[in-house]
């Protein structure tokens with residue numbers, strides 16, 4: 001199918017979807033007209049709202065006052081991913097009056113296993129737009145504001161000065177944004193409902209709530225960038241951020257309805273491997289804290305990427321540590337793949353997930369091991385006997401393979417073997433050689 | 441006096457230590473900084489030494505305290521998670 005046809009089809013689907021949406025609205029308005037206006041039985045809610053929220057409103061914990069509080073609340077959710085999606089879903093369903101969503105990314109296929117507001121037909125559209133559509137379908141009574149932007153000191157400051165949020169929900173995926181949101185919340189006196197998740201673990205707490213500690217009280221200095229694992233590298237099971245995101249919604253609702261029992265001064269550690277929840281009692285606010293202490297040194301928003309030494313997203317930053325003549329272009333590589341030695345240095349699990357034929361898996365983390373050296377030594381000797389002395393090193397994105405080449409060069413400095421890095425790795429292979437190779 | 445305590449690892453500490461819990465023999469009473477040092481050295485956590493919370497029996501340990509440990513006490517080693 002030619003590219004233009006794809007575009008035409010996409011446009012037609014978009015138009016049909018809008019038409020469908022209008023017809024649904026039209027029907028709803030006619031069908032429920034009597035339920036949607038003012039009524040003589042309650043002056044705060046429409047008949048439909050009372051029925052819709054009745055199951056939570058009849059509880060003493062929420063009651064009509066709590067429901068009014070939710071309706072009059074404005075919240076900001078930063079990150080519409082694994083945490084932000086479930087959090088937004090429950091907050092919209094519960095009737096929080098105004099929800100602003102911030103995210104710069106577009107929906108990718110790798111998001112769908114955990115970011116439950118996005119569907120297959122949303123791929124390549126901005127996450128905030130996809131989330132907006134999903135939330136509005138669930139609850140058309142609330143206001144949802146999608147902001148497609150990168151959260152940084154400038155953008156956040158602008159938004160915060162124009163709006164008064166009652167709660168900020170941190171569903172971000174990186175350290176820099178976490179410090180940014182913490183400082184914003186302290187400086188503007190807003191509770192921060194902070195969740196995070198990786199692999200099978202999750203963490204949840206509420207910062208800067210009723211005199212409680214902030215993120216910096218607990219973690220005054222950011223971790224070194226190389227000691228931070230992203231979901232893209234470490235992996236994450238969707239139900240884990242799902243669990244934490246839902247709990248973020250719960251804490252947000254408790255704060256908005258002025259309920260007791262908010263998870264402040266306590267840190268919830270969720271371990272999905274054995275389904276345990278631990279509640280660690282935290283310290284009190286640190287009077288010497290850089291931002292919320294008695295004499296704060298951080299009084300305005302700073303450059304958080306600089307402070308953390310890492311960017312405010314979870315994408316991988318590519319390295320370039322080899323000389324030109326130590327590298328091979330992906331197209332050239334694809335033509336010589338068959339008759340050469342190719343080492344794939346990805347972790348074993350990733351190799352099992354998908355691999356090129358005639359490659360040998362030597363995980364980068366094991367490259368320094370003695371038995372691996374022996375194995376390679378033997379392999380190279382056999383190949384040299386056949387007159388093959390070129391060894392191509394391959395990984396997911398072409399970064400670890402560069403590190404592997406420099407390491408192997410040292411280890412085999414006595415050998416006539418020549419190591420080449422395959423530029424751009426399997427990502428490039430999938431992009432330029434064969435799109436049917438899974439790009440993950 | 442030495443006591444055997446249970447050390448629980450979370451997040452990055454679990455990854456680096458290569459296990460989710462361990463039994464460790466430490467002296468008691470012990471200062472927070474000594475305990476941190478002991479754990480960091482035993483489990484190669486130097487990289488994240490400044491980014492760890494220690495909690496004894498699910499309670500945060502202040503940095504300037506002396507900790508009195510009993511056998512079987514649980515020490516949680518908690519770095520922050522940042523993914524989402």
Ligand SMILES: [Zn+2]
Nearest residue numbers: 214217289292
């Ligand atoms: Zn603080």
